[in-house]
Amino acid sequence: xxxxxxxxxxxxxxxxxxxxxxxxxxxxxxxxxxxxxxxxxxxxxxxxxxxxxxxxxxxxxxxxxxxxxxxxxxxxxxxxxxxxxxxxxxxxxxxxxxxxxxxxxxxxxxxxxxxxxxxxxxxxxxxxxxxxxxxxxxxxxxxxxxxxxxxxxxxxxxxxxxxxxxxxxxxxxxxxxxxxxxxxxxxxxxx
Amino acid sequence: xxxxxxxxxxxxxxxxxxxxxxxxxxxxxxxxxxxxxxxxxxxxxxxxxxxxxxxxxxxxxxxxxxxxxxxxxxxxxxxxxxxxxxxxxxxxxxxxxxxxxxxxxxxxxxxxxxxxxxxxxxxxxxxxxxxxxxxxxxxxxxxxxxxxxxxxxxxxxxxxxxxxxxxxxxxxxxxxxxxxxxxxxxxxxxxxxxxxxxxxxxxxxxxxxxxxxxxxxxxxxxxxxxxxxxxxxxxxxxxxxxxxxxxxxxxxxxxxxxxxxxxxxxxxxxxxxxxxxxxxxxxxxxxxxxxxxxxxxxxxxxxxxxxxxxxxxxxxxxxxxxxxxxxxxxxxxxxxxxxxxxxxxxxxxxxxxxxxxxxxxxxxxxxxxxxxxxxxxxxxxxxxxxxxxxxxxxxxxxxxxxxxxxxxxxxxxxxxxxxxxxxxxx
Numbered sequence: 362x363x364x365x366x367x368x369x370x371x372x373x374x375x376x377x378x379x380x381x382x383x384x385x386x387x388x389x390x391x392x393x394x395x396x397x398x399x400x401x402x403x404x405x406x407x408x409x410x411x412x413x414x415x416x417x418x419x420x421x422x423x424x425x426x427x428x429x430x431x432x433x434x435x436x437x438x439x440x441x442x443x444x445x446x447x448x449x450x451x452x453x454x455x456x457x458x459x460x461x462x463x464x465x466x467x468x469x470x471x472x473x474x475x476x477x478x479x480x481x482x483x484x485x486x487x488x489x490x491x492x493x494x495x496x497x498x499x500x501x502x503x504x505x506x507x508x509x510x511x512x513x514x515x516x517x518x519x520x521x522x523x524x525x526x527x528x529x530x531x532x533x534x535x536x537x538x539x540x541x542x543x544x545x546x547x548x549x550x551x552x
Numbered sequence: 553x554x555x556x557x558x559x560x561x562x563x564x565x566x567x568x569x570x571x572x573x574x575x576x577x578x579x580x581x582x583x584x585x586x587x588x589x590x591x592x593x594x595x596x597x598x599x600x601x602x603x604x605x606x607x608x609x610x611x612x613x614x615x616x617x618x619x620x621x622x623x624x625x626x627x628x629x630x631x632x633x634x635x636x637x638x639x640x641x642x643x644x645x646x647x648x649x650x651x652x653x654x655x656x657x658x659x660x661x662x663x664x665x666x667x668x669x670x671x672x673x674x675x676x677x678x679x680x681x682x683x684x685x686x687x688x689x690x691x692x693x694x695x696x697x698x699x700x701x702x703x704x705x706x707x708x709x710x711x712x713x714x715x716x717x718x719x720x721x722x723x724x725x726x727x728x729x730x731x732x733x734x735x736x737x738x739x740x741x742x743x744x745x746x747x748x749x750x751x752x753x754x755x756x757x758x759x760x761x762x763x764x765x766x767x768x769x770x771x772x773x774x775x776x777x778x779x780x781x782x783x784x785x786x787x788x789x790x791x792x793x794x795x796x797x798x799x800x801x802x803x804x805x806x807x808x809x810x811x812x813x814x815x816x817x818x819x820x821x822x823x824x825x826x827x828x829x830x831x832x833x834x835x836x837x838x839x840x841x842x843x844x845x846x847x848x849x850x851x852x853x854x855x856x857x858x859x860x861x862x863x864x865x866x867x868x869x870x871x872x873x874x875x876x877x878x879x880x881x882x883x884x885x886x887x888x889x890x891x892x893x894x895x896x897x898x899x900x901x902x903x904x905x906x907x908x909x910x911x912x913x914x915x916x917x918x919x920x921x922x923x924x925x926x927x928x929x930x931x932x933x934x935x936x937x938x939x940x941x942x943x944x945x946x947x948x949x950x951x952x953x954x955x956x957x958x959x960x961x962x963x964x965x966x967x968x969x970x971x972x973x974x975x976x977x978x
Contacts, residue, residue, distance in 0.1 A: 479768070479769070481769070488881065489838065489881040490750070490968075491793060491837050491882070492881050492882075494770060494791055494807075495814035498809045498813070502812065520809070521790050521791045522769075522809070523765065524770075526747035526765060527747070552768045
């Protein structure tokens with residue numbers, strides 16, 4: 362009976378943790394996205410650029426816009442700033458809509474032979490974590506194959522998987538799962 | 553002092569009796585016929601200890617699902633010898649077994665705990681042991697007494713003094729933890745802002761292999777539990793994952809993408825002598841050594857859908873093992889080699905499933921939706937696994953025959969990836 366008492370208490374604690382913990386989960390999701398800032402297509406210029414003029418150093422004022430414009434990988438108006446390829450359920454087929462994006466990155470890699478890329482494959486959360494690592498790997502490999510086919514050097518690109526461990530979206534909906542079946546393209550210095 | 557504790561115990565019993573009964577009906581489904589009725593009495597003098605050792609023993613036996621605990625409060629003074637036990641009274645209360653004991657503080661500050669286990673109908677002592685311990689060894693000693701009782705009465709080794717490993721995700725941080733089998737005494741082995749998964753115990757219980765994303769991609773590490781030293785054993789280009797120890801502790805099976813796709817490789821436990829186990833056109837992952845070390849069970853989609861296969865450790869042709877359904881993953885063989893457990897998808901539900909390897913009979917063990925990561929207790933009797941309740945990861949355990957289930961009381965936000973450790977020492 363004393364044992365049951367313990368179990369009942371533990372259940373209560375679990376319920377409390379659950380109640381308190383639902384907010385941190387959302388924050389987890391945001392944190393996860395921010396961590397991948399370079400990969401997110403919708404992320405604009407880093408906040409550092411806007412704070413710099415406020416620092417009062419007049420001489421440095423013209424520099425930030427020039428820097429932002431000079432790096433096509435960071436320019437939100439450049440297709441190279443778009444870094445994600447999305448997949449259908451249980452599929453590693455590259456959809457036609459992502460061909461221009463991959464063409465642009467393949468050309469960049471071909472023009473910049475010193476550039477290195479890591480492709481991180483991702484899977485939605487359904488099913489085994491390890492099997493999802495394998496599914497994410499297959500998506501990263503398919504993305505890499507396409508880039509090589511389009512002119513990048515094999516040695517420039519590493520493909521790895523994050524499985525279901527780094528979801529961009531944490532709700533249990535089909536729309537969310539579609540966001541998480543994804544390959545992200547990261548250039549050297551971004552990971 | 554003793555009387556005060558006895559009164560408190562009675563009060564606690566009265567307060568929780570209602571909730572406890574509700575819990576009981578959920579926890580012990582259909583196994584009532586096989587439960588041994590046992591009375592665990594308060595140990596004489598145990599109030600000298602920081603916690604009640606008889607409570608620890610009682611909770612262990614209760615959790616195993618193999619015993620029916622008889623109310624044993626209010627026996628005062630607590631007996632320490634057969635001559636002080638009223639066997640006829642306990643027989644009339646339908647006790648088959650009874651545990652009594654005593655605690656004595658030694659001159660050097662340590663304690664001596666001794667216990668006696670009785671067969672009540674025969675009025676015979678089944679055994680007894682005395683331990684010398686310090687306060688920090690209290691829980692372990694309780695678990696050892698429960699192991700003794702379990703083995704005497706059930707006829708197989710108890711797992712109460714074993715440990716479990718699992719991952720906790722809380723506020724964006726990941727912690728690999730090791731705790732006693734009852735979830736108590738949790739220690740953090742590794743904390744990281746990056747995901748950790750697939751912990752796997754070395755057969756001697758001194759090391760854990762696991763996958764960490766601390767290098768921004770999956771790398772397999774082996775970590776000493778005593779020194780804490782972390783060694784990357786598989787850190788090749790691409791993904792490195794799914795470590796599994798050979799039963800002799802000398803080798804690891806891992807999944808590497810370094811030669812394209814996800815393929816199974818064998819390596820020495822220090823990461824040397826890496827060799828490919830076989831060539832497959834599809835995904836091969838989740839290797840798990842059979843207890844005889846002669847074969848490896850694994851998940852593969854070579855036939856179009858993920859299924860479980862078996863291959864000799866020396867390589868060669870793989871044989872398909874699962875045939876029902878289109879998603880069967882995460883094979884784990886029981887230490888006695890008789891049962892395969894895995895996760896099957898049934899109409900969108902991921903459920904823990906067991907296959908009797910001799911009869912090939914398949915049984916769904918749970919009624920949950922999102923079961924993952926099964927792990928056998930070292931006595932093959934229970935399977936620990938992760939599932940989801942109310943959107944949160946929890947650990948649960950089910951008996952290998954599916955009749956008894958329990959929720960593991962680990963207090964944490966999101967718990968996953970459990971691995972039950974081996975028997976330790978004698």
